[in-house]
Amino acid sequence: MSTLPEPPSHLLTIAEYAALGEVETGYTELVEGRLLMSPSPAPRHNRASGRLFTQLDQQLPEDLDIVQDVDLDLELVAPNQPGFSRRPDLVIVRKDALDRVDREGGLLRASETVVVMEIVSPGSRRTDYHVKRSEYADANIPHYWIVDLADPVTLTACHRTEEFGYLDSGTFTGAFTTTEPFAVRLDLDRLR
Numbered sequence: 601m602s603t604l605p606e607p608p609s610h611l612l613t614i615a616e617y618a619a620l621g622e623v624e625t626g627y628t629e630l631v632e633g634r635l636l637m638s639p640s641p642a643p644r645h646n647r648a649s650g651r652l653f654t655q656l657d658q659q660l661p662e663d664l665d666i667v668q669d670v671d672l673d674l675e676l677v678a679p680n681q682p683g684f685s686r687r688p689d690l691v692i693v694r695k696d697a698l699d700r701v702d703r704e705g706g707l708l709r710a711s712e713t714v715v716v717m718e719i720v721s722p723g724s725r726r727t728d729y730h731v732k733r734s735e736y737a738d739a740n741i742p743h744y745w746i747v748d749l750a751d752p753v754t755l756t757a758c759h760r761t762e763e764f765g766y767l768d769s770g771t772f773t774g775a776f777t778t779t780e781p782f783a784v785r786l787d788l789d790r791l792r
Contacts, residue, residue, distance in 0.1 A: 649689045667698075743758065
């Protein structure tokens with residue numbers, strides 16, 4: 601059995617968080633400079649993420665790419681301040697964002713993100729529907745899609761507005777079809 605890493609002695613910046621690397625016992629996020637440790641997702645959650653990835657990857661425009669389970673700098677504070685990094689289940693970013701990370705290192709950024717997706721877990725319901733929704737809106741991520749695997753599988757599509765943060769475009773079952781931010785059709789029933 602592995603031991604947990606020693607907790608940091610101060611609030612972390614995004615650069616300090618990125619330098620920590622992976623934690624063997626699960627995954628971490630950074631909230632106001634504090635490490636938040638979570639267990640690894642359940643097999644059904646990971647299977648749904650893989651199926652969602654496959655459906656989306658086949659329909660993305662050439663200038664976009666999709667990445668699973670990756671740290672995302674929310675860019676809510678200056679680089680020298682205690683940072684915010686979430687680890688969404690899936691993110692759709694501009695392809696040049698991946699090139700930048702290859703070239704410069706660091707994390708993907710909210711400003712490079714077109715869609716962020718979370719798959720609700722039993723222990724993440726409030727966080728996904730309320731806390732992350734607020735943080736992703738504050739980070740100006742244009743679209744937030746929340747997938748809930750409870751029967752029936754649903755997708756709640758949120759889009760960013762200047763005045764109100766995120767507004768829901770609706771909660772969908774069976775299939776989700778949209779033209780914003782790109783044309784896509786997702787078979788939600790295949791996610792279970």
